[in-house]
Each structure stands twice: as C-alpha cells, then as structure tokens.
Amino acid sequence: MTTSTSEYKADSSNRNAALSDGVQTTAPGKLRVIKRNGELAGFDADKISVAMRKAYIAVEGEQADSSSRMRELVEKLTLQIVETFLRRMPEGGTLHIEDIQDQVELALMRSGEQKVARAYVLYREEHARLRAAQQQGISKPHPTITVTHLDGQRRPLDLGRIETLVQEACEGLDRVDARKIVEDSIKNLYDGVPVDGVSTALMMTARTLVEKEPDYTYVTARLLQDNLRREALSFLGIAEDATQHDMADLYPKAFKAYVAKGIEFEQLDPRLGEFDLDRLGAALNPDADNQFTYLGLQTLYDRYFLHHEDVRYELPQVMFMRVAMGLALNEKDREARAIEFYQVLSSFDYMASTPTLFNSGTLRSQLSSCYLTTVPDDLDAIYRAIHDNAMLSKWAGGLGNDWTPIRAMGSRIKGTNGKSQGVVPFLKVVNDTAVAVNQGGKRKGAVCAYLETWHLDIEEFLELRKNTGDDRRRTHDMNTANWVPDLFMQRVFEDKEWTLFSPNDVPDLHDLFGLAFKNAYEAYEEKTRNGELKLFKRVKAADLWRKMLSMLFETGHPWITFKDPCNLRSPQQHVGVVHSSNLCTEITLNTSADEIAVCNLGSINLVQHITADGKLDVEKLKRSVKVAVRMLDNVIDINYYAVPQARNSNLKHRPVGLGIMGFQDALYKQGIAYASDAGIEFADRSMELVSYFAIEASSDLAAERGRYETYEGSLWSQGILPLDSIEKLRQERGAQYLEVDTSSTQDWEQLRARVKQQGMRNSNVMAIAPTATISNICGVSQSIEPTYQNLYVKSNLSGEFTVVNPYMVKDLKEAGLWDEVMVNDLKYYDGSLQPIERVPEAIRQRYATAFEVEPKWLVDAASRRQKWIDQAQSLNLYIKGVSGKKLDVTYRMAWYRGLKTTYYLRALGATSVEKSTVDRGTLNAVSSGAPAAAPVQARGVEDFLEGRSGPRAPSAGDIDDLGCEACQ
Structure with missing residues (x-):
C-alpha cells in the first residue's frame, strides 16, 4: 500500500511524516516518537520544520522567516530527515526525540549551515537546561547563575521565583518599582551564590531605596520574610521554599509542627499542646506579615523568635499566637481568648512588653517588665537584695532599687564600732552584677539606683557616672536617679539652706511625704542646731540643685524624680510608701523589705486608632484597652516569679501599667504639630480616653474576677480617681507651687460610682513606658516622644537601618518638593527641615524634630497626660543649645506642672547645633523670640518664678543666651 504526500498531509490522524509530492512510504501511521517523559506520540514533521x-x-533575524530561500531549504532538509527515518523503518517503528534532534543537527551541518546548526545546538542545550530546571521546580532558570542550596547542590537561579517574590513584596505599594529591584539585585549575584545570598541581595537593593521612598522598608521586610520562611519551614519539615501567598496554607501546618517541636525541645509550656491547634492555626493571618518595617522584622528575628541550635523556627504570626496562648492559659474559653489576644497583637493595635514577648507560653514565663526593691540597712539584707537583682535580671526584668535606707559614709556601725563607707561601694557591686547577668543573654542587664536628696551621700551619688575620679567609686553601667522631696524644691525656689542626714539618724524620713515629711525634717534640722544630731551637712539648696543639673548634663544622671507627687497621688498610700520609681521612671509602686513591687507593661498603639479622616476612633480604642487590661491582668497569675517577695506583692496588689506609643504618628496623621496648642490638647484628650477605658476595664474585671486584696482603704475605694488626687497634692504642697490643668470631657462621675460599686481588679492601671523596642517592632514612634530626626540611620543590636519619616515624605511629595536635592539637604541638616527655606512654614512646623520642639511643650503635654495616670510616664527632655539657665527652668517647670518623674536629658550643646550660616541656633530656645514653630507663652510658671522674693529665679525669657556655659 502506498500513500502520496498530499494524501498523508491531509490525514490529521496520521501526521507521522512530512514528504514532498511524489515521495511515498509504507505504513506511515506506524511511526511513533518516545517523548522525554516516556510517553508515546505520533511523528509530526512540522515540528522539525x-x-x-x-x-x-536566531541567526539571521525575524526577516529570515519571510525568506523563500530559507523556506525552501527548511522544507528540503525536513524531507531528507523524514526519508532517513522511512528508510530505516519502512514498516513503521519507534523513534526517540533525541534521535530526531540529532538528525536535524546532521542535516544542517551537511548543508553547510554551520551558524544555523550552532544556533540549533544552543537551542537544544537551553531547552535541556529548562527541562532539568523544571524537574527541580524552577520555572525560569537564569542562563549563567547557579545557586548553592542548603543541601550543597547547585541549581539554576530561579528568575521566576525571584520575580514572584519581589512582585509579592511590592503588592499594595504603588510608589515602588519591582522591576528595578530585580534588575539591580541580579547585578550583585555571582555563580554559586548561597541561597540566603540571593535574599540578601534583594533586601540590600530594596533597603538602599528607603531614603528616597519610605515604602521600600516594607518591601525589604517582605523580602526578609523569604529567609525566615526558608529557615523555619525547612526546620519544621513543612517546605524548603514558600512565597507569602503560600503561607495561607502553610501557616496552620507550621504552627502545629512548631508547637510540637517547642514542647519537644522543652522550650514551650506543654499546656500549649492541649489547645485546639487547628482552630488557632486557622486564625493566623498571613497578611499581617506585610505590615512590618525592615527594622521591626529584623528586630523580631534577632531578639525575639525562639530558636534551637541557632535555627529560628518561629515565624511572626506563630510568635504572636504563642504569646496569646500563654496569656490565655487560665481563661475558661482558652481558644476564643487566645484568638482575641492574637488579633490585637498581630494588628499592632496593642503590643505587649518585651519580657512578655520573650517568655509568654514558655516554660519560664517571666512576663513582667519592672521590679522595684527597697534595700534595708543590714549587710545580710544588702547582699540578699543584690542576689534578688541577679535572679530578676536573669529572666529579663528591669530593676529599680531604693538605696536610701543605707547609712551614710562616716556613720557608726554598731556591731563593729567602726565607720561606714556609705552607700557607694555597694552600688559598685550592683553595677557589676548588672553587667554579669545580662537578662538571660537576650539584652543588657539594667538597674537604676534611687537615693533621696537629703541623704548625706547624695553629693557623691551625683558623681557616680563621671569618667574622672576614683574608679572604684564609679558605676559606669548602671543608672541613677534622685528621689526629690517637694520640700527641697521649695527651698530651691526660696533660695534657702538644705540639710543632709544619715538615714540611721532620721529613720522615719524614708517613709514620710507631704506635710508629715516637712514637719519631721524641720524637727531634725532643729536637732542639728541644738547639738542632738552630730552627723549632718548643711548646704545651700540652690547649690545642690545646680550640681544635680550639672551632673545631669555632664553624665546623663542622676535622673530627677519627685517623691511627693508619686506618693500623694498614689492609690495605695494606705498600705505603704513609694520609695522609688523603676528603671525607666514610669512605675510608682510601694516597696518594703517584704515586698518587691512588680509591674506588667503593655502599650496601646495610638496611631492605629486614628481613622483615615484624622479622627480618634473612640470605640476601637475602648475595645483595644479592654482586651489589653485583661491580658495584663492575666500576666499576674501566669507570671514566673524569681523571688517570693515579688509574688507576694504582685498577687496582693495586682498592679499593671497600660501605656501608649505612636503618639507622634497620631499627630502626623491628624496634621497636628507637636509644639502647638492642638498637640497639647490631643495629649490631654487621648490620655483621658485611655485612662477612662482602662479604669472601666479593671473595674469590670473586678466584677468578673474579684477585687484586688488591698482594695479597701485605697483612693479607688474612696471614689478618688487620678484626676481627683491632684487636689491632695495641691493641699499638701501649696497652691502657689502647682499649676495643672484639670479640665475633662468624659462622664467621670458615672465612672466613680461604678468603681465604688464594683471595685478594682488592679491597684494601679496606667504607666507610659519608653517602648523603645516594641515601637520598632510596630514601626511607629516611641512612646510619647517627638520625632528624633526625619531622616537618619538607626544603629542597634540588629544592625543599621535607614529611617525616614513617611508622613513628611508624603507632604513634601504633595508640595512637589521631594527629590534628590531634598534628600541630600536632609542628610546635610541631620534630618531637619528647618534650615530648608523652600519648604513651607506649615510643613516645617509640623515636622519639627525633638531638639526643635521647645522643652516647655514636652513638659506641658506630659502635665496634661499625668493628671490621668495613676503611675507616671517615661519623659525624655530634649534641650538644644543647652545652658544652666535653660536646664534650671525646664526642670523647675516639670515639678511645678505636677510631673511625678522625668527620664533622660537629651542635651545638644550650642557649639554643635549648626552646619550652615543660616541663623537657626535659637530654634529650641525657650524665649518667645525664638524662631520656633510656635511662640512661647508664660503659662504661669515663668511669671511665678519672676515674682519670688530674694535672688530672682530665671524666667523663660532669660533662656535665650546661648553664650552661657552649660550648667553654671
């Protein structure tokens, strides 16, 4: 049987050869081709063509396709190849695809088409490489670059996966360029690059663009996720590689595997395995991974994720669920509460403190942030206190020690009839203990020693952080703070003398405050005059105050904190005395030899509660605060206590400290400048709402779970709320020494009645912590801080990170001012817009940085918040062009405005202010003539200072003399 070529071509079911007219074959339908996957297919000559x-x-370009010569040659060679196979197998048979391609090569070579033959060889090689890559799951292999994988094997770089990763990382970010990231990254790769090196190249490319477009920080973080996923998922046996879109399916699987591994490694509490892990895994939100900045995610990876043998096997949403589960262990419906807790954490509406993030759900669930102790005047007790410091620090607690009871240098030691060396040598031991016990290897040990201003060792205490003098009497690594009575400040204002005592001679002063302290102190002063007390020293109060400020400027310590407002406004003054604050000056709780005060911290992310139209979402804020207070209360019962005195105190009084962060971001989102009346008003109203809802939540918990043990007799039980306690401070201090705004907007009478009826679950509810690290995690401004700089490089334990103010960039773009020149100007002016005259005044005012906000605005905003807080706030003071007069007025103003504590002084000397000839040196001057965003108004304290008798205290108007030497 014979078949013509035309007949054969017309038969679509038998396309097993392509022959020219007149060429005949037998059994054409019996030719078959073995494909590379082993399947059989019909022979198709068209594919050869x-x-x-x-x-x-490939050789001659697209025009070759229309060349009649090329078409004739291709048809001729195709026919030759077909004839070759027909001669070999006239009865039909099976060919391998490689045999056919070999014949094509031979035909091209024999015809003299060497260049075309070479192109065909390359074509075959490329397709062979593509097939090999596809078998390895590589969709689009790079022609020259291979990647060394974790198993040591080299595989082609998967361009398809890189493009997918970068596209995913750029989703929802309109102002970023995915193509540029891919192209620039590939330029930095080399053959054999490790798999992690690919991710690193992508991240490095994206992070270099952050200074020009802030959204690239999110791109960088999302690219970092690729490393995190690879490390954790491969360790858990879930997958070697995964994209973010894959995580919707993989997160639940990874979560279950993670819990099993964590329990196996004896890192997680076995009770976590008793939860409904399927239900919790289904609640994980992979999209929440996309809200991290690069700094935030890298911080989590370096310091927070659980690891085993240096492998991080915890992913972000898994970590938040682990924390939530740990806090829900004692709840009746554990799964529902865990999901509720997870949602506020993963959304960044609220963030738990670092110890809680470190340890919740682990075998050692030390979740509390702060421990406050009083050290008794006994050698055994002193070293027990140092031992307690070590144990508390080991499990990531910050420490505040009250050292006032320790007798002063030169006082008699009854047991040996010798003389004491005072408190300083013991503080040297405390300093070295903090260095040695570095919070479980996770961060530096941290402790702050407090001493009252009447202690005879106070002058040497002021010099502990100096870099000169006897190093055996210096503490270079610990913090120090003055615990200042109101009477001392009054003596400073009145330019009177101040007497220093040894506490073993005046033992009751330690526990007295207000008028009771004043009366006892003056009685002891009388004893020094009639000879009953021999060991004392009399100094001018103003001289000691000057030395305090001088050391504060020179060394950053001791911080200045105020004893009387901390005690007179304390809800718990019926059962003890506040003898100090904590490491960060926001906690004000009672301490004694039997009680170590404990506080559990967390912060509402204020900017998350500002709507798109710039309004405070009151209902959302109420929900977040309610959940946050419940989480904090749960900490108390779940917490691991390293020493029994801490358990005793915490279970008895149940204090918590709910604070805020992202305050500056919230102002930006509303278009409000920090240094403005509107900014002060927002500080007042926002804190009022947090206070109202927090007190309400604690009272509702009391109705559900019971009141705290020492509730009866507290200010709460008397219907005295934080706002009301200001009047008690006014009565004891004297109205002439206090100016505090007491306006309100909420129905506080209704809340007073509610508290009196239901009680309170917690003795203390609010405290504003610095939030230094957790605000980085959430990508917002720290605590209540103004923006440090609008463009800078931040260095911490995780590396260096470019930080740019995204709100400023947005406003400058809308004004048509964001370009390379603006970026360079910001670098030159240390992130300040003020010297850049083409920027409109309104934008410059809104984006004034910390040293460009006059300190009076910081104090006024803090005063408005303080009236609502039952504890205190970590308040850093920024002073540019610092002078002794400026320090004097700023800290007097802090006391006069009713603040309980201050924290770090951030001083910028006048000699380091300027980089140009533009006269901006007085931007931070307190004088009304300073060209700052808003003029200074007297607001009472300056007029008061002007009117004192005797040597005139400096007024705000005096503090524009940048020629004064600092702290004279």
Whole structure:
C-alpha cells in the first residue's frame, strides 16, 4: 500500500511524516516518537520544520522567516530527515526525540549551515537546561547563575521565583518599582551564590531605596520574610521554599509542627499542646506579615523568635499566637481568648512588653517588665537584695532599687564600732552584677539606683557616672536617679539652706511625704542646731540643685524624680510608701523589705486608632484597652516569679501599667504639630480616653474576677480617681507651687460610682513606658516622644537601618518638593527641615524634630497626660543649645506642672547645633523670640518664678543666651 504526500498531509490522524509530492512510504501511521517523559506520540514533521526555522531566525533575524530561500531549504532538509527515518523503518517503528534532534543537527551541518546548526545546538542545550530546571521546580532558570542550596547542590537561579517574590513584596505599594529591584539585585549575584545570598541581595537593593521612598522598608521586610520562611519551614519539615501567598496554607501546618517541636525541645509550656491547634492555626493571618518595617522584622528575628541550635523556627504570626496562648492559659474559653489576644497583637493595635514577648507560653514565663526593691540597712539584707537583682535580671526584668535606707559614709556601725563607707561601694557591686547577668543573654542587664536628696551621700551619688575620679567609686553601667522631696524644691525656689542626714539618724524620713515629711525634717534640722544630731551637712539648696543639673548634663544622671507627687497621688498610700520609681521612671509602686513591687507593661498603639479622616476612633480604642487590661491582668497569675517577695506583692496588689506609643504618628496623621496648642490638647484628650477605658476595664474585671486584696482603704475605694488626687497634692504642697490643668470631657462621675460599686481588679492601671523596642517592632514612634530626626540611620543590636519619616515624605511629595536635592539637604541638616527655606512654614512646623520642639511643650503635654495616670510616664527632655539657665527652668517647670518623674536629658550643646550660616541656633530656645514653630507663652510658671522674693529665679525669657556655659 502506498500513500502520496498530499494524501498523508491531509490525514490529521496520521501526521507521522512530512514528504514532498511524489515521495511515498509504507505504513506511515506506524511511526511513533518516545517523548522525554516516556510517553508515546505520533511523528509530526512540522515540528522539525518549526525548530529549524527558529534556528534560522536566531541567526539571521525575524526577516529570515519571510525568506523563500530559507523556506525552501527548511522544507528540503525536513524531507531528507523524514526519508532517513522511512528508510530505516519502512514498516513503521519507534523513534526517540533525541534521535530526531540529532538528525536535524546532521542535516544542517551537511548543508553547510554551520551558524544555523550552532544556533540549533544552543537551542537544544537551553531547552535541556529548562527541562532539568523544571524537574527541580524552577520555572525560569537564569542562563549563567547557579545557586548553592542548603543541601550543597547547585541549581539554576530561579528568575521566576525571584520575580514572584519581589512582585509579592511590592503588592499594595504603588510608589515602588519591582522591576528595578530585580534588575539591580541580579547585578550583585555571582555563580554559586548561597541561597540566603540571593535574599540578601534583594533586601540590600530594596533597603538602599528607603531614603528616597519610605515604602521600600516594607518591601525589604517582605523580602526578609523569604529567609525566615526558608529557615523555619525547612526546620519544621513543612517546605524548603514558600512565597507569602503560600503561607495561607502553610501557616496552620507550621504552627502545629512548631508547637510540637517547642514542647519537644522543652522550650514551650506543654499546656500549649492541649489547645485546639487547628482552630488557632486557622486564625493566623498571613497578611499581617506585610505590615512590618525592615527594622521591626529584623528586630523580631534577632531578639525575639525562639530558636534551637541557632535555627529560628518561629515565624511572626506563630510568635504572636504563642504569646496569646500563654496569656490565655487560665481563661475558661482558652481558644476564643487566645484568638482575641492574637488579633490585637498581630494588628499592632496593642503590643505587649518585651519580657512578655520573650517568655509568654514558655516554660519560664517571666512576663513582667519592672521590679522595684527597697534595700534595708543590714549587710545580710544588702547582699540578699543584690542576689534578688541577679535572679530578676536573669529572666529579663528591669530593676529599680531604693538605696536610701543605707547609712551614710562616716556613720557608726554598731556591731563593729567602726565607720561606714556609705552607700557607694555597694552600688559598685550592683553595677557589676548588672553587667554579669545580662537578662538571660537576650539584652543588657539594667538597674537604676534611687537615693533621696537629703541623704548625706547624695553629693557623691551625683558623681557616680563621671569618667574622672576614683574608679572604684564609679558605676559606669548602671543608672541613677534622685528621689526629690517637694520640700527641697521649695527651698530651691526660696533660695534657702538644705540639710543632709544619715538615714540611721532620721529613720522615719524614708517613709514620710507631704506635710508629715516637712514637719519631721524641720524637727531634725532643729536637732542639728541644738547639738542632738552630730552627723549632718548643711548646704545651700540652690547649690545642690545646680550640681544635680550639672551632673545631669555632664553624665546623663542622676535622673530627677519627685517623691511627693508619686506618693500623694498614689492609690495605695494606705498600705505603704513609694520609695522609688523603676528603671525607666514610669512605675510608682510601694516597696518594703517584704515586698518587691512588680509591674506588667503593655502599650496601646495610638496611631492605629486614628481613622483615615484624622479622627480618634473612640470605640476601637475602648475595645483595644479592654482586651489589653485583661491580658495584663492575666500576666499576674501566669507570671514566673524569681523571688517570693515579688509574688507576694504582685498577687496582693495586682498592679499593671497600660501605656501608649505612636503618639507622634497620631499627630502626623491628624496634621497636628507637636509644639502647638492642638498637640497639647490631643495629649490631654487621648490620655483621658485611655485612662477612662482602662479604669472601666479593671473595674469590670473586678466584677468578673474579684477585687484586688488591698482594695479597701485605697483612693479607688474612696471614689478618688487620678484626676481627683491632684487636689491632695495641691493641699499638701501649696497652691502657689502647682499649676495643672484639670479640665475633662468624659462622664467621670458615672465612672466613680461604678468603681465604688464594683471595685478594682488592679491597684494601679496606667504607666507610659519608653517602648523603645516594641515601637520598632510596630514601626511607629516611641512612646510619647517627638520625632528624633526625619531622616537618619538607626544603629542597634540588629544592625543599621535607614529611617525616614513617611508622613513628611508624603507632604513634601504633595508640595512637589521631594527629590534628590531634598534628600541630600536632609542628610546635610541631620534630618531637619528647618534650615530648608523652600519648604513651607506649615510643613516645617509640623515636622519639627525633638531638639526643635521647645522643652516647655514636652513638659506641658506630659502635665496634661499625668493628671490621668495613676503611675507616671517615661519623659525624655530634649534641650538644644543647652545652658544652666535653660536646664534650671525646664526642670523647675516639670515639678511645678505636677510631673511625678522625668527620664533622660537629651542635651545638644550650642557649639554643635549648626552646619550652615543660616541663623537657626535659637530654634529650641525657650524665649518667645525664638524662631520656633510656635511662640512661647508664660503659662504661669515663668511669671511665678519672676515674682519670688530674694535672688530672682530665671524666667523663660532669660533662656535665650546661648553664650552661657552649660550648667553654671
């Protein structure tokens, strides 16, 4: 039987050869081709023609496809190849695809088409490489670059996966360029690059663009996720590689595997395995991974994720669920509460403190942030206190020690009839203990020693952080703070003398405050005059105050904190005395030899509660505060206590400290400048709402779970709320020494009645912590801080990170001012817009940085918040062009405005202010003539200072003399 070529071509079911007219074959339908996957297919000569045409086009260009010569040659060679196979197998048979391609090569070579033949060889090689890559799951292999994987094997760089990763990382970010990231990254790769090196190249490319477009920080973080996923998922046996879109399916699987591994490694509490892990895994939100900045995610990876043998096997949403589960262990419906807690954490509406993030759900669930102790005047007790410091620090607690009871240098030691060396040598031991016990290897040990201003060792205490003098009497690594009575400040204002005592001679002063302290102190002063007390020293109060400020400027310590407002406004003054604050000056709780005060911290992310139209979402804020207070209350019962005195205190009084962060971001989102009346008003109203809802939540918990043990007799039980306690401070201090705004907007009478009826679950509810690290995690401004700089490089334990103010960039873009020149100007002016005259005044005012906000605005905003807080706030003071007069007025103003504590002084000397000839040196001057965003108004304290008798205290108007030497 014979079949013509035309007949054969017309038969679509038997396309097993392509022959010219007149060429005949037998059994054409019996030719078959073995494909590379082993499947059989019919012989199709057209595919040979197509392959050769592509080779010609590769050599001669697209125009070759229309060349009659090329078409004739391709048809001729195709027929030759077909004839070759028909001669070999006239009765039909099976060919391998490689045999066919070999014949194509031979035909091209024999015809003298060497260039085309070479193109065809390359075509075959490329497709062979593509097939090999596809078998390895590589969709689009790079032609020259291979990647060394974790198993040591080299595989082609998967361009398809890189493009997918970068596209995913750029989703929802309109102002970023995915193509540029891919192209620039590939330029930095080399053959054999490790798999992590690919991710690093992508991240490094993206992070270099952050200074020009802030959204690239999110791109960088999302690219970092690729490393995190690879490390954790491969360790858990879930997958070697995964994209973010894959995580919707993989997160639940990874979560279950993670819990099993964590329990196996004896890192997680076995009770976590008793939860409904399927239900919790289904609640994980992979999209929440996309809200991290690069700094935030890298911080989590370096310091927070659980690891085993240096492998991080915890992913972000898994970590938040682990924390939530740990806090829900004692709840009736554990799964529902865990999901509720997870949602506020993963959304960044609220963030738990670092110890809680470190340890919740682990075998050692030390979740509390702060421990306050009083050290008794006994050698055994002193070293027990130092031992307690070590144990508390080991499990990530910050420490505040009250050292006032320790007798002063030169006082008699009854047991040996010798003389005491005072408190300083013991503080040297405390300093070295903090260095040695570095919070479980996770961060530096941290302790702050407090001493009252009447202690005879106070002058040497002021010099502990100096870099000169006897190093055996210096503490270079610990913090120090003055615990200042109101009477001392009054003596400073009145330019009177101040007497220093040894506490073993005046033992009751330690526990007295207000008028009771004043009366006892003056009685002891009388004893020094009649000879009953021999060991004392009399100094001018103003001289000691000057030395305090001088050391504060020179060394950053001791911080200045105020004893009387901390005690007179304390809800718990019926059962003890506040003898100090904590490491960060926001906690004000009672301490004694039997009680170590403990506080559990967390912060509402204020900017998350500002709507798109710039309004405070009151209902959302109420929900967040309610959940946060419940979480904090749960800490108390779940917490691991390293020493029994801490358990005793915490279970008895149940204090918590709910604070805020992202305050500056919230102002930006509303278009409000920090240094403005509107900014002060927002500080007042926002804190009022947090206070109202927090007190309400604690009272509702009391109705559900019971009141705290020492509730009866507290200010709460008397219907005295934080706002009301200001009047008690006014009565004891004297109205002439206090100016505090007491306006309100909420129905506080209704809340007073509610508290009196239901009680309170917690003795203390609010405290504003610095939030230094957790605000980085959430990508917002720290605590109540103004923006440090609008463009700078931040260095911490995780590396260096470019930080740019995204709100400023947005406003400058809208004004048509964001370009390379603006970026360079910001770098030159240390992130300040003030010297850049083409920027409109309104924008410069809104984006004034910390040293460009006059300190009076910081104090006024803090005063408005303080009236609502039952504890205190970590308030850093920024002073530019610092002078002794400016320090004097700023800290007097802090006391006069009713603040309980201050924290770090951030001083910028006048000699380091300027980089240009533009006269901006007085931007931070307190004088009304300073060209700052808003003029200074007297607001009472300056007029008061002007009117004192005797040597005139400096007024705000005096503090524009940048020629004064600092702290004279």
